[in-house]
Amino acid sequence: KMFELDLAYFIIPTGTFFGYWISMPHSISISTNKSVSALRTKICNTLLYKYKNASFNLHAVDVEHREYVYMEPEKKVSDYFNSRPPAEITIHILVEEV
Numbered sequence: 894k895m896f897e898l899d900l901a902y903f904i905i906p907t908g909t910f911f912g913y914w915i916s917m918p919h920s921i922s923i924s925t926n927k928s929v930s931a932l933r934t935k936i937c938n939t940l941l942y943k944y945k946n947a948s949f950n951l952h953a954v955d956v957e958h959r960e961y962v963y964m965e966p967e968k969k970v971s972d973y974f975n976s977r978p979p980a981e982i983t984i985h986i987l988v989e990e991v
Contacts, residue, residue: 895926898974900985902936902951908990909947918984925971929964936988952987961987 901918904910919939923932933951940947952961953973964973964986978985 895924895971896977897922897924898970898977900974900978901983902986902988903984904988905990910944910949910988910990913944923970925969925974927970928966929968929970929973930966932964932970932986933966936986948991949988950991952989954982954984954987956982 899920899922901920903918904913904916906913906916921932921935921939923935929951933949936951937945951964953964954961956979962973974985
């Protein structure tokens, strides 16, 4: 079932992102049938100019298992988020420099 998700992502301020001035979660909306690669592009388009060429990976936060998992670019967003995340979860995706 396809639907629009509102997800919060957090940029880990290390490496290229060291000193990233907005160290708080940001919100992004994307359809569950879109690829992780499309999500990455959408996040990249929100970055400040000096970070546009940064290489980064996305990791889905799995609160239940207290871990985060690498989001493979060719997979769909629905492979990681098959329902609306609980409201009490404040970060759904970690953005980490490669």
